[in-house]
Amino acid sequence: xxxxxxxxxxxxxxxxxxxxxxxxxxxxxxxxxxxxxxxxxxxxxxxxxxxxxxxxxxxxxxxxxxxxxxxxxxxxxxxxxxxxxxxxxxxxxxxxxxxxxxxxxxxxxxxxxxxxxxxxxxxxxxxxxxxxxxxxxxxxxxxxxxxxxxxxxxxxxxxxxxxxxxxxxxxxxxxxxxxxxxxxxxxxxxxxxxxxxxxxxxxxxxxxxxxxxxxxxxxxxxxxxxxxxxxxxxxxxxxxxxxxxxxxxxxxxxxxxxxxxxxxxxxxxxxxxxxxxxxxxxxxxxxxxxxxxxxxxxxxxxx
Amino acid sequence: xxxxxxxxxxxxxxxxxxxxxxxxxxxxxxxxxxxxxxxxxxxxxxxxxxxxxxxxxxxxxxxxxxxxxxxxxxxxxxxxxxxxxxxxxxxxxxxxxxxxxxxxxxxxxxxxxxxxxxxxxxxxxxxxxxxxxxxxxxxxxxxxxxxxxxxxxxxxxxxxxxxxxxxxxxxxxxxxxxxxxxxxxxxxxxxxxxxxxxxxxxxxxxxxxxxxxxxxxxxxxxxxxxxxxxxxxxxxxxxxxxxxxxxxxxxxxxxxxxxxxxxxxxxxxxxxxxxxxxxxxxxxxxxxxxxxxxxxxxxxxxxxxxxxxxxxxxxxxxxxxxxxxxxxxxxxxxxxxxxx
Amino acid sequence: xxxxxxxxxxxxxxxxxxxxxxxxxxxxxxxxxxxxxxxxxxxxxxxxxxxxxxxxxxxxxxxxxxxxxxxxxxxxxxxxxxxxxxxxxxxxxxxxxxxxxxxxxxxxxxxxxxxxxxxxxxxxxxxxxxxxxxxxxxxxxxxxxxxxxxxxxxxxxxxxxxxxxxxxxxxxxxxxxxxxxxxxxxxxxxxxxxxxxxxxxxxxxxxxxxxxxxxxxxxxxxxxxxxxxxxxxxxxxxxxxxxxxxxxxxxxxxxxxxxxxxxxxxxxxxxxxxxxxxxx
Numbered sequence: 021x022x023x024x025x026x027x028x029x030x031x032x033x034x035x036x037x038x039x040x041x042x043x044x045x046x047x048x049x050x051x052x053x054x055x056x057x058x059x060x061x062x063x064x065x066x067x068x069x070x071x072x073x074x075x076x077x078x079x080x081x082x083x084x085x086x087x088x089x090x091x092x093x094x095x096x097x098x099x100x101x102x103x104x105x106x107x108x109x110x111x112x113x114x115x116x117x118x119x120x121x122x123x124x125x126x127x128x129x130x131x132x133x134x135x136x137x138x139x140x141x142x143x144x145x146x147x148x149x150x151x152x153x154x155x156x157x158x159x160x161x162x163x164x165x166x167x168x169x170x171x172x173x174x175x176x177x178x179x180x181x182x183x184x185x186x187x188x189x190x191x192x193x194x195x196x197x198x199x200x201x202x203x204x205x206x207x208x209x210x211x212x213x214x215x216x217x218x219x220x221x222x223x224x225x226x227x228x229x230x231x232x233x234x235x236x237x238x239x240x241x242x243x244x245x246x247x248x249x250x251x252x253x254x255x256x257x258x259x260x261x262x263x264x265x266x267x268x269x270x271x272x273x274x275x276x277x278x279x280x281x282x283x284x285x286x287x288x289x290x291x292x293x294x295x296x297x298x299x300x301x302x303x304x305x306x307x308x309x310x311x312x313x314x315x316x317x318x319x320x321x322x323x
Numbered sequence: 324x325x326x327x328x329x330x331x332x333x334x335x336x337x338x339x340x341x342x343x344x345x346x347x348x349x350x351x352x353x354x355x356x357x358x359x360x361x362x363x364x365x366x367x368x369x370x371x372x373x374x375x376x377x378x379x380x381x382x383x384x385x386x387x388x389x390x391x392x393x394x395x396x397x398x399x400x401x402x403x404x405x406x407x408x409x410x411x412x413x414x415x416x417x418x419x420x421x422x423x424x425x426x427x428x429x430x431x432x433x434x435x436x437x438x439x440x441x442x443x444x445x446x447x448x449x450x451x452x453x454x455x456x457x458x459x460x461x462x463x464x465x466x467x468x469x470x471x472x473x474x475x476x477x478x479x480x481x482x483x484x485x486x487x488x489x490x491x492x493x494x495x496x497x498x499x500x501x502x503x504x505x506x507x508x509x510x511x512x513x514x515x516x517x518x519x520x521x522x523x524x525x526x527x528x529x530x531x532x533x534x535x536x537x538x539x540x541x542x543x544x545x546x547x548x549x550x551x552x553x554x555x556x557x558x559x560x561x562x563x564x565x566x567x568x569x570x571x572x573x574x575x576x577x578x579x580x581x582x583x584x585x586x587x588x589x590x591x592x593x594x595x596x597x598x599x600x601x602x603x604x605x606x607x608x609x610x611x612x613x614x615x616x617x618x619x620x621x622x623x624x625x626x627x628x629x630x631x632x633x634x635x636x637x638x639x640x641x642x643x644x645x646x647x648x649x650x651x652x653x654x655x656x657x658x659x660x661x662x663x
Numbered sequence: 664x665x666x667x668x669x670x671x672x673x674x675x676x677x678x679x680x681x682x683x684x685x686x687x688x689x690x691x692x693x694x695x696x697x698x699x700x701x702x703x704x705x706x707x708x709x710x711x712x713x714x715x716x717x718x719x720x721x722x723x724x725x726x727x728x729x730x731x732x733x734x735x736x737x738x739x740x741x742x743x744x745x746x747x748x749x750x751x752x753x754x755x756x757x758x759x760x761x762x763x764x765x766x767x768x769x770x771x772x773x774x775x776x777x778x779x780x781x782x783x784x785x786x787x788x789x790x791x792x793x794x795x796x797x798x799x800x801x802x803x804x805x806x807x808x809x810x811x812x813x814x815x816x817x818x819x820x821x822x823x824x825x826x827x828x829x830x831x832x833x834x835x836x837x838x839x840x841x842x843x844x845x846x847x848x849x850x851x852x853x854x855x856x857x858x859x860x861x862x863x864x865x866x867x868x869x870x871x872x873x874x875x876x877x878x879x880x881x882x883x884x885x886x887x888x889x890x891x892x893x894x895x896x897x898x899x900x901x902x903x904x905x906x907x908x909x910x911x912x913x914x915x916x917x918x919x920x921x922x923x924x925x926x927x928x929x930x931x932x933x934x935x936x937x938x939x940x941x942x943x
Contacts, residue, residue: 073566074562115559120657155657170567353798463928471881475904476913622883
């Protein structure tokens with residue numbers, strides 16, 4: 021349904037050209053819940069904006085394309101010739117709503133007055149809240165409004181960009197449960213973009229791991245959590261805090277994300293990688309299957 | 324409703340120190356006159372008795388605090404002194420001439436908004452395009468033009484060269500009869516008494532001075548509209564609204580522009596300051612019988628009571644306008660109104 | 664020097680600002696040496712040649728008593744620039760002092776200083792300038808003082824905001840710990856950091872100060888004829904607009920608009936440059 025095919029995106033800035041995405045490939049089938057996991061600054065949001073068409077006009081696609089049901093679509097929504105039923109919910113729910121307009125009015129702007137009450141009910145929000153303004157609602161309630169707005173567009177793909185970051189754990193669970201249920205009942209595919217690997221593991225069918233603008237591994241959840249083959253994925257798994265552990269047991273991934281403006285090595289994880297060999301610097305690693313539905317971009321994967 | 328009343332009250336009380344400062348400054352101005360103030364206020368060729376009399380009235384032989392208290396007392400009674408030129412109380416002179424200034428200023432504001440807002444919005448929507456450069460050049464040039472020059476240019480082009488505007492000799496043609504006065508707004512009065520000839524005449528005389536004033540306001544208004552729109556257009560909720568495929572006109576007007584108007588409203592106070600100042604000069608160019616030309620005539624005639632009265636009245640008005648704008652902002656911005 | 668390099672870099676990115684900067688420098692040059700270059704005496708009247716259209720002999724024409732307008736404009740450059748520059752300089756000195764102590768010491772000092780500034784800003788500024796000149800008497804000096812006073816708030820607020828922002832910064836602590844008294848810390852360590860914003864503010868208000876002074880002269884305060892000054896020249900020429908002798912008022916007015924426009928453009932360019940650097 022949605023195919024991102026070797027997409028490369030650059031941003032010209034005052035400091036230089038930010039090489040935000042490098043030959044990113046991703047596929048999402050109808051009804052799938054796919055997780056996109058990576059550190060802050062790994063390019064997850066850039067990819068999500070490219071798919072939903074909200075990329076900054078200064079962005080340049082320098083290679084590859086995005087296809088919706090076979091038809092190519094651009095990174096700026098208003099210029100697309102084919103309309104893709106993709107919609108997005110955002111990281112800071114309150115900031116993503118019009119601050120001086122009642123939430124009910126905002127929903128009716130998108131869906132029409134008649135659908136306001138049913139939509140609010142479907143996100144488990146009391147329809148009487150329609151009269152309220154965003155600042156009068158909690159973060160969780162604002163995110164529910166965001167989901168209602170997204171649903172009003174009858175999407176086939178929902179991109180959830182860090183939807184629960186900044187919410188407390190209980191609200192987080194409720195929102196994730198809501199998204200999962202809606203996904204099932206409407207047959208809606210979901211792309212869950214998050215830095216929180218356990219969260220993705222709990223709710224997704226498949227996870228794609230991203231590092232410095234490159235997809236390094238893409239696998240079903242079980243395969244990834246039990247037998248991650250890319251060194252970075254393994255590090256991410258190891259860094260997850262465990263219940264019984266103490267702070268001293270916390271695993272830290274060595275190194276930092278490389279500066280995307282400076283000249284970069286073909287494999288952008290090389291400087292932090294324990295498995296680095298001389299031939300890693302020769303040419304970029306391609307995403308290739310190591311098992312059915314399990315792709316990695318690495319010359320020397322873990323066994 | 325209660326929070327709103329509290330806001331108004333609180334804002335009024337907060338404005339008191341400023342108002343007090345304004346009164347202090349006005350008082351100091353009258354006492355700063357080089358030489359003997361009594362001589363100034365007595366006018367041309369005063370007799371020694373008149374001067375002595377005035378010195379007693381102005382309490383110039385008493386200590387300053389007492390003089391100030393007396394001045395304050397006079398003000399609270401609405402006594403701004405007496406004009407030498409007209410012989411009337413200054414406050415009366417000002418209130419008679421105020422509607423003319425108000426009609427001119429309100430028209431100018433309406434004109435300025437009609438020009439500035441579309442320009443600012445267009446410039447922000449198409450940043451760095453042709454229209455944006457035009458918007459920026461227009462606003463910067465408008466900011467750089469002194470109002471007296473703008474007025475003269477307009478008179479030259481539209482009256483002398485093109486002949487479409489009437490001579491800059493006031494609100495009506497010299498031989499024209501003003502309509503019976505109800506509001507003091509000549510156009511409104513003309514409509515009320517169905518005097519269409521006077522209405523057309525008044526409107527024709529209003530256009531050029533209002534335009535000259537409007538140009539003074541277009542500079543800051545265009546700039547703030549453009550920058551406010553730019554800030555709003557790059558905000559998170561606008562990006563989110565794009566994701567929901569809102570129709571473009573709704574996105575621009577109901578979502579972006581309405582939010583952008585908030586900073587524009589706070590700039591309105593500064594714009595008023597520009598306009599009040601520009602009024603003085605424009606009224607001179609067009610012989611407009613408002614409070615600005617009143618002050619100028621008083622200056623020329625060394626009618627100090629009138630000048631100082633004018634300064635104080637205008638400053639007080641300005642303080643009140645700023646308070647009103649603050650309150651209005653509190654109403655329009657839902658977050659303030661509902662105590663967010 | 665770092666400043667020269669920064670300016671060069673900035674001008675390279677933004678040629679319009681470079682051009683306007685050059686124009687301003689040229690105007691200053693004109694103010695300084697212009698009077699030696701003009702062919703006519705700005706005060707010499709010649710009634711036989713009154714109100715002549717612009718020609719080779721008199722590029723801007725002659726006014727109602729036969730004086731060459733071009734020469735008068737050139738002489739007026741000096742006077743107008745002098746008034747604007749001294750007013751702004753005075754305003755910067757007083758405003759910075761006020762803003763510095765307000766931002767640094769806070770508390771009562773801050774409240775009183777801001778009360779003064781707010782009171783000045785409570786008046787429509789031109790009206791206040793009018794009132795001050797009316798009270799002090801009509802002279803060039805008093806126009807400078809009046810214009811300076813109404814400009815003080817802009818600088819006071821800018822400096823106060825900058826100093827307030829950096830008051831708790833590390834380098835201030837370090838300076839204090841190494842034995843510098845409060846005033847020394849303020850003057851030598853904190854104040855220099857406000858200079859970039861101050862420079863931006865200066866170019867932005869310089870144009871406005873010039874318009875202010877010209878408007879005061881237009882309404883008859885300060886400059887006495889026959890001294891050439893742009894505002895008073897426009898006032899003298901105003902009456903002739905209706906009878907068609909447009910050049911008497913137009914050329915001085917245009918001179919004023921051009922200089923103020925350049926100052927504003929320069930201010931905008933400088934602000935963009937400095938903002939960009941601070942963001943980096």
